[in-house]
Amino acid sequence: MKARLSLTVNGETHDVLVPVHKTLLEVLREDLGLTGTKHGCELGECGTCTVLVDEVPVLSCLALPADLADAAITTVEGMAEGGRLHPLQQAFAELGAAQCGYCTPGILLTAQALLADRPSPTRQEIKEALAGNLCRCTGYTKILDAVELAALRVGVPR
Amino acid sequence: MLRLPPFTYLAPRTVDDAAKALASHGGAAMLVAGGTDLYPNMKRRQFEPSVLVGLLAIRELRGVRGGAREGVTLGSCTTLSAVAVHPEIAAHYPALATAAGLVSSPQLRNMGTIGGNVCVDTRCNYYNQSYEWRKAVGFCMKRDGAICLVAPRSPRCWAVSSSDTAPVLWSLGARVRLRSAAGERTIPVETLFRDDGIEYLAKRPDEILTDILLPPADGWRSAYLKLRRRGSFDFPVLGVAVAVQMEGDVVRDARIVVGAVASQPRPAPAAAAALVGGRLTSELIARVAELAAGPAKPLDNTDFTHPYRKKMTRVFVARALASLAGLAPAGEPAAEVA
Numbered sequence: 001m002k003a004r005l006s007l008t009v010n011g012e013t014h015d016v017l018v019p020v021h022k023t024l025l026e027v028l029r030e031d032l033g034l035t036g037t038k039h040g041c042e043l044g045e046c047g048t049c050t051v052l053v054d055e056v057p058v059l060s061c062l063a064l065p066a067d068l069a070d071a072a073i074t075t076v077e078g079m080a081e082g083g084r085l086h087p088l089q090q091a092f093a094e095l096g097a098a099q100c101g102y103c104t105p106g107i108l109l110t111a112q113a114l115l116a117d118r119p120s121p122t123r124q125e126i127k128e129a130l131a132g133n134l135c136r137c138t139g140y141t142k143i144l145d146a147v148e149l150a151a152l153r154v155g156v157p158r
Numbered sequence: 159m160l161r162l163p164p165f166t167y168l169a170p171r172t173v174d175d176a177a178k179a180l181a182s183h184g185g186a187a188m189l190v191a192g193g194t195d196l197y198p199n200m201k202r203r204q205f206e207p208s209v210l211v212g213l214l215a216i217r218e219l220r221g222v223r224g225g226a227r228e229g230v231t232l233g234s235c236t237t238l239s240a241v242a243v244h245p246e247i248a249a250h251y252p253a254l255a256t257a258a259g260l261v262s263s264p265q266l267r268n269m270g271t272i273g274g275n276v277c278v279d280t281r282c283n284y285y286n287q288s289y290e291w292r293k294a295v296g297f298c299m300k301r302d303g304a305i306c307l308v309a310p311r312s313p314r315c316w317a318v319s320s321s322d323t324a325p326v327l328w329s330l331g332a333r334v335r336l337r338s339a340a341g342e343r344t345i346p347v348e349t350l351f352r353d354d355g356i357e358y359l360a361k362r363p364d365e366i367l368t369d370i371l372l373p374p375a376d377g378w379r380s381a382y383l384k385l386r387r388r389g390s391f392d393f394p395v396l397g398v399a400v401a402v403q404m405e406g407d408v409v410r411d412a413r414i415v416v417g418a419v420a421s422q423p424r425p426a427p428a429a430a431a432a433l434v435g436g437r438l439t440s441e442l443i444a445r446v447a448e449l450a451a452g453p454a455k456p457l458d459n460t461d462f463t464h465p466y467r468k469k470m471t472r473v474f475v476a477r478a479l480a481s482l483a484g485l486a487p488a489g490e491p492a493a494e495v496a
């Protein structure tokens with residue numbers, strides 16, 4: 001069964017005709033060419049495929065586009081504005097919080113949702129927010145540091 | 159890419175339409191809410207329904223109504239994230255907020271629903287594997303095969319009930335409302351579970367779980383502790399739910415229900431009865447914990463060794479009761495992990 005769907009990704013509306021059993025991850029990567037969203041386990045066990053749906057982090061490998069017709073989807077491609085990196089991206093680059101980079105898109109988006117919700121999170125709150133994103137390279141310390149740095153720079157007083 | 163098998167997707171906007179859709183497609187259709195349990199299973203070809211009836215577009219299934227005085231009703235499609243932070247639930251049914259907040263990972267809690275959590279498939283080391291793995295090892299009777307690989311002479315499947323919220327809802331005396339094209343019924347949540355790894359729910363496939371009804375809080379205190387290898391992602395390999403109703407410092411009534419030790423949550427009525435009329439002293443707690451671990455018979459088909467999981471049943475019941483008695487700091491999430 002194919003469905004004609006209208007998906008709003010990074011503020012842009014895309015009309016697609018896709019089999020309904022394709023996951024959001026598959027449609028983003030294969031039909032919209034947005035390969036910034038990574039595929040890892042594809043079973044909900046790693047978090048690298050995280051995107052934001054109405055500002056909330058969800059796993060695109062377990063989401064059906066047919067359920068998302070009225071939603072605003074954000075992928076990592078939607079983070080930089082007018083060629084300027086998002087403060088999180090800037091901090092990740094400066095502090096070496098990305099090594100192979102495979103977990104990075106999912107972590108950036110999860111952290112973006114955290115900062116939207118809590119502009120000055122504690123280290124523990126950052127850890128809990130990122131508890132669904134595995135990283136095989138960094139050991140996490142630099143990731144936590146980078147989120148803290150970005151929060152400071154965005155600079156909403158506590 | 160690990161892809162879903164093809165299906166026809168229906169997204170009704172009312173429970174009535176969902177019930178009709180299920181009725182008209184007979185056994186070919188399955189329900190899906192958040193999909194966080196069903197889609198991984200479908201990708202591993204444990205289910206290949208030709209029709210999926212999605213529940214996410216049904217507004218009446220979302221949200222929490224009522225309060226601690228008259229009782230709380232949770233729509234089955236309320237997300238676990240919403241349950242975990244709901245102020246009335248956190249204040250008066252704290253074990254439920256804890257359990258919902260300990261399910262898998264933040265992203266999965268944003269997607270997974272409380273109804274799906276109650277109906278979540280049972281688990282086993284020989285079942286939660288890819289199609290190729292299962293084929294190579296030899297299929298078991300839960301899917302595609304004829305025997306049980308854990309207990310080969312057994313006529314039944316011993317896959318483990320792995321829901322975090324099911325033992326808690328049982329300990330809180332919750333009821334569930336089920337609706338189908340044929341009508342509606344409300345039953346105690348404990349009668350929803352069957353002691354069988356394959357037919358683990360005592361509901362017809364055409365029945366939709368619409369609401370979970372919590373009784374008035376009425377002096378009940380509750381706690382939930384979860385054992386798993388990692389502090390995130392992992393299913394429980396032991397879940398201990400305790401609820402006690404206090405009159406002053408004397409226990410008037412109590413329920414202890416243990417999760418992830420059998421194909422359904424397991425109550426410990428003898429242990430709970432030993433609490434009634436007593437004060438929550440460390441001596442009484444130690445005796446009750448011993449009694450509660452008695453009936454737990456975990457099998458060797460999940461993470462950790464089964465003797466260790468049985469031993470931890472006693473430890474966790476004691477810790478949960480101690481936290482209710484104010485004898486120990488009410489478990490930080492880290493303390494609820496092994």
Ligand SMILES: Cc1cc2nc3c(=O)[nH]c(=O)nc-3n(C[C@H](O)[C@H](O)[C@H](O)COP(=O)(O)OP(=O)(O)OC[C@H]3O[C@@H](n4cnc5c(N)ncnc54)[C@H](O)[C@@H]3O)c2cc1C
Pocket residue numbers: 043044045188189190191192193194195196197198213234235238260261262263266269270271272273274275276277278279320321322323365366367368391392393394
């Ligand atoms: C990596 C990972 C880790 C996990 N860890 C945990 C964990 O720690 N603890 C835990 O408890 N679970 C865990 N889960 C399982 C799952 O995420 C949760 O149980 C979740 O709450 C399931 O809800 P859902 O809405 O996504 O269910 P779905 O996948 O949509 O459905 C699950 C089952 O319930 C049925 N169903 C759903 N809603 C209804 C309804 N309203 N009426 C009748 N039947 C219905 C479906 O047909 C299906 O058989 C984990 C899953 C993954 C992938």
Ligand code: SF4
Pocket residue numbers: 281282283284285298299300305306307308309314315316317355459
């Ligand atoms: S308990 Fe036995 S039959 Fe059931 S899933 Fe495990 S191996 Fe298969």
Ligand code: FES
Pocket residue numbers: 038039040041042043044045046047048049050059060061062
């Ligand atoms: S690819 Fe989605 S969670 Fe791993």
Ligand code: FES
Pocket residue numbers: 097098099100101102103104134135136137138
């Ligand atoms: S940087 Fe390689 S997985 Fe995180």
